[in-house]
Amino acid sequence: MRPLLELAREKLRRRKVIAVMSGKGGVGKSVVAALLALARPGSVLVDLDLEGMSAPKLFGVAGRLHEVGKEGIEPLEAGGVKLFSLGGIVGDRYVVLPGYGQAGAVEALLAFAKIDSDIVVVDMPPGMGEELLALGRAADYLPVVVTTPSKASYKVVRQLVDYLAEAGKRPAALVLNMAYLDCGGSRVYPFGRGDEARRLGEAVGAPVYEVPVDPSLEDYVGRIHEYRGPVADAVRKVAERL
Amino acid sequence: MHEWSLALSLVQTLDRWALERGVQIRRVVLSVPSPAQLDVSILTEAFDSLKRESRLEGARLEVKVRSPRYRCRACGYEFGQEEVDPQIRRLVGQYGEEYPLHLIPELLPTFVRCPRCGSHDIEAELSIKVEEVETA
Numbered sequence: 514m515r516p517l518l519e520l521a522r523e524k525l526r527r528r529k530v531i532a533v534m535s536g537k538g539g540v541g542k543s544v545v546a547a548l549l550a551l552a553r554p555g556s557v558l559v560d561l562d563l564e565g566m567s568a569p570k571l572f573g574v575a576g577r578l579h580e581v582g583k584e585g586i587e588p589l590e591a592g593g594v595k596l597f598s599l600g601g602i603v604g605d606r607y608v609v610l611p612g613y614g615q616a617g618a619v620e621a622l623l624a625f626a627k628i629d630s631d632i633v634v635v636d637m638p639p640g641m642g643e644e645l646l647a648l649g650r651a652a653d654y655l656p657v658v659v660t661t662p663s664k665a666s667y668k669v670v671r672q673l674v675d676y677l678a679e680a681g682k683r684p685a686a687l688v689l690n691m692a693y694l695d696c697g698g699s700r701v702y703p704f705g706r707g708d709e710a711r712r713l714g715e716a717v718g719a720p721v722y723e724v725p726v727d728p729s730l731e732d733y734v735g736r737i738h739e740y741r742g743p744v745a746d747a748v749r750k751v752a753e754r755l
Numbered sequence: 756m757h758e759w760s761l762a763l764s765l766v767q768t769l770d771r772w773a774l775e776r777g778v779q780i781r782r783v784v785l786s787v788p789s790p791a792q793l794d795v796s797i798l799t800e801a802f803d804s805l806k807r808e809s810r811l812e813g814a815r816l817e818v819k820v821r822s823p824r825y826r827c828r829a830c831g832y833e834f835g836q837e838e839v840d841p842q843i844r845r846l847v848g849q850y851g852e853e854y855p856l857h858l859i860p861e862l863l864p865t866f867v868r869c870p871r872c873g874s875h876d877i878e879a880e881l882s883i884k885v886e887e888v889e890t891a
Contacts, residue, residue, distance in 0.1 A: 515884060602858055621859040
């Protein structure tokens with residue numbers, strides 16, 4: 514018997530667990546996850562990107578360590594979001610882990626986190642590895658799949674959607690991130706229209722949401738909770754439907 | 756203090772397990788890897804306090820602290836706990852009481868290197884496990 518896995522399951526039972534994932538890195542998962550959590554005040558954001566740990570950087574709490582009390586790990590809080598990350602355990606240090614360690618870290622983080630919200634947004638790592646399997650053991654999650662319109666990311670996203678289908682899950686949303694730029698009122702699509710991703714969404718019955726490029730977002734890395742631009746508006750629309 | 760949340764996870768998990776089977780629990784053997792450096796007296800105190808009004812009310816907790824054997828997957832060297840203890844002591848000095856391996860023993864390869872070749876690619880059984888449950 515593994516008490517931490519059981520406790521992780523118990524912690525997440527009867528909560529809405531929204532897992533923001535993609536088959537690929539660099540598509541903006543962490544930004545989407547952060548803005549989704551911000552769109553639902555009081556929600557908990559769990560960063561399961563064990564090696565990347567972008568969420569603490571986005572919220573400006575990188576290097577800060579979680580307090581640990583009798584009830585477990587206390588969240589780092591920023592902008593009304595309660596954040597849990599391995600970064601809050603190891604601080605500003607790299608993490609290198611074999612697969613068995615990744616599963617243990619995911620279970621321990623979920624089991625010890627003081628989760629008290631009905632909505633738990635999970636920022637997943639790129640790829641389809643141990644963390645994805647570990648989350649599947651711990652929770653019945655709602656997948657939000659993030660991609661860009663680029664053909665380069667489509668293939669891996671399709672594979673992820675195929676995997677989810679075999680696991681009996683359908684994406685609750687397909688987010689086409691960095692879809693367009695607003696140039697004086699007209700939209701420019703620098704990475705293509707994302708037709709393949711759109712067809713994929715239709716084929717599996719997942720709504721597709723376009724999220725624009727906003728260069729000013731970069732200025733909010735470290736204080737994403739203060740960002741009020743078009744990317745947040747677009748992600749809020751996704752949040753309203755989940 | 757994380758011993759309390761670990762004890763809570765143990766009591767909640769086993770209480771549910773016992774309820775499903777309609778049994779009471781008399782004895783629990785928990786196996787923890789030594790790099791976690793858990794305070795067994797706090798863990799037992801927490802267990803005894805949290806077990807009240809559950810199917811573990813009359814249960815005794817035994818904690819087995821095991822010294823893992825390690826194997827480096829890069830050079831094949833096999834070694835014991837005594838060879839990594841100095842590295843773990845430095846870690847405790849650096850992070851304090853709630854140091855990372857105390858919370859998540861599986862993080863060991865992040866912080867410990869093979870004493871022979873310096874690789875982080877180390878394998879060992881590092882999970883916290885319930886080894887035995889005696890019921891009535």
